[in-house]
Structures are given as structure tokens and as C-alpha cells.
Amino acid sequence: MKPGIGLRSFSGLVFRCFRLPLPQTRLQAPLTFTSQALRMARTWVCLAGAVFFLSCLVLHSRFCGSLVSRTFSFHISWRMEDPLFRLDLGWPKNSEYFTGATFCVAVDSLNGLVYVAQRGDDIPKVLVFSEDGYFLRAWNYTVDTPHGMFVSGTPYEQSVWITDVGSGPYGHTVKKYNSLGDLVQVLGTPGKKGTGLNPLQFDNPAELYVDDTGEIYIVDGDGGLNNRLVKLSQDFMILWLRGENGTGPAKFNIPHSVTLDSVGRVWVADRGNKRLQVFDKDTGEWLGAWDNCFTEEGPSAVRFTPDGRYLIVAQLNLSRLSLLAAPPSGSIGDCTVVSTIQLADEVLPHLLEVDRKTGAVYVAEIGAKQIQKYVPWHSRTPALGA
DSSP states (O other): TTTTHHHHHHHHHHHHHHHHOOOOOOOTTTTHHHHHHHHHHHHHHHHHHHHHHHHHHHHHHHHHTOOOHHHHHHHHHHHOOOOOOETTTTTOSSSGOSSSSSEEEEEEETTTTTEEEEEEETOOOOEEEEOOOEEEEEEOOSSEEEEEEEEOOOSOOOEEEEEEEEEEEEOOOEEEETTTTTTEEESSOOOOOOOOOOTTTSSEEEEEOOOOSSEEEEEEEESSSOOEEEEEEETTTTEEEEEOBBBSOOOSSSSEEEEEOOSSSSEEEETTTTTTEEEEETOOEEEEEEEETTTSSSSSSEOOOTTSSSEEETTTTEEEEEEEOOOSSSSOOOOEEEEEEOOOOTEEEEEEEETTTTTOOOEEEEETEEEEEEEEESOOOOOOOO
């Protein structure tokens, strides 16, 4: 198959195939029967050709690492189950700005902005897009090695938080920027890893979540000295701390992502222990864990859909996204997988974010070096098969 042959030219080929004139024949009596037979024969030949072409296209995409494999496998996965999301093929409009490994993404749902952090030498570390996918601006100030991101604020003032796991002068910190990239606040000791609480120190802080009151939840320990969950007040005082290295309740092995639900529970992706752990938002009390959904690999990211009905979880090395049924208030019960999205090999979904206004899901793929957007099935956006 030539690389230059695309779906548009293929559809034209099929069209012409069905419109070929009937060949001349000397048999006059059975003309109607012969015409019908020829039409049916051409139909089957064209259908067989279509199946063969699509098979070649998928195999070519899979083994050559192109986008077709990722989008096609995603769409088929949902077709086999109850479709809740679909890939927005129109996002972003300017993918050429992804020039490094895209580790994290954050959404300003109040103003329709999407922030992306990428790693690499001599490239902008933070990219800003509109929710429609248009590139707006970039900045690269005091960011060494970004790992996690979060956007908080009001319609009049937004804050972009970045966890920095670099070993340089800006690393081992959690930093707060305004929407233009000006540094506002630094938590931790820049350039120095540690376990201290006064002053507060981090070692490879993975991610954070800021609730509507301004209180901050930080998972500290992406393979570093610490394996802990820290809650800070609006003025950055420690309210409670949970965790140390281990496998028991309230212990962690690479706490990688953190989020809140609508009933006051903190959910932590305990990646190395292959489970989600749950804590009380106010007291830090351990409420339970889910591990039955993660027998192959632990979760690397966790977020809730805006209606609170589902958790969306990424598994990095499996290149898989899963929707889990969210428990009601009270006991968290057992984990139930509602549906999955199996991405192509080596896509490696690292962290994700959900637009609380539109319900769109943005996934940072460090293997594919891009952000992909998935929208609720009923949304009017371009998608494979639309």
C-alpha cells in the first residue's frame, strides 16, 4: 500500500467501482439476470477491497506508529461497549507546538483555556491553547522538569500550579503562576530535596489538587524520598499529613495523582501499590482502598466526571483509560469498571484533566508526545466516524 493513498482517494475509488458500465455481451435473452449477477459480483468485489484496504491501513498505522492506530483502536473499543466518550479529531488545531514529552495538562474551565506542560531542552515548557484547540501563547519561566499541573481561581484571577521534579535550581517544588506565566509563589526549597516540614520540603512532588476553598492537596513522592499526602491551608500551613513508604493502609508506593469527590473524600492513585486509596477531606482519616481493578498495573492518574458518576483512571504502561463507577457517600465498596479505552501501544497516558464545564477529558501522553481530547458522546465535535 502506498503511503500517499488516503481515505478520501479510497472512497472515490469505491464510488467509481460501483459506477463502472456493464460490459457488452452477445447473450440477449438472459440480459436482466446477467446484469443483476454482474452488479452483485462487483458489489462483493468492492466490499472485499474495502475490508482489505482498511485492514492494511490499521496494520500500517499500528506498526509505523501513526495517529490512525490510536484513534481507530479507541473508537472500536467504545463501539464494543456502551459509548460514553469519543475522540475529538479536531483538537488541537496546531499540534506542531508539541515538541517534547507532554507530561501533564490542566483546564481553566471558567475561561476556556487548556494548559500543557512538556519536557525537553530549549523548548517552551508551558503551552496555552483555547478549548477549541487554537494555540495562544507559551512561556518557559522558572520551570525545570514539570510533572503535574492544576488550574484554580475565579473568573477574574486564575492560578496555574506546577509540580517541578527537576534536579536544577527550580526543582523539588510546587509553584504557583498567574495565567501569563509570572511566578507568584514557591512551596518547598528550590533545588533541594528533603523530608522536612518546617520549612516544607519535597522530593519529586507528583501532582496537586486545589479545592474550591483554596485548600491544597499534594502527593509527594514520584520515586523520591517521600511517599505522602499533604494538605495545606490557603496560607500554606500544614493541616494534616498522611503516608510513608509501605503497603498497608495509608501507606504509599509512588502516590502519583490526587483528586476530590463531591462528598468530601480525597482519592489518591497509589501507583506502585496498584490501588486507589481514599481519605476524609477534613480529618485525613483513611476510608479504604480499591485494588481489585488494578491487577495488571497501578493507576497513574485519577479524576471525576463533572456529574460525579464516574472516576476516569489512566494506566501508563498499559496505555489504557478506564471509567469506574463512583460510590455514593458512606462506604466506598468495591471497584467496578464500567468501560475502558485501549489506546495503541507506547502511547503512555501519564496524567489527565476533566473540564468541569463541558465534561471533556484531556489526556497527556508522554509516549505519543501529545494531548488528546475526548468528549462526551453527545457533544457536537468532529470524531472518527462522525
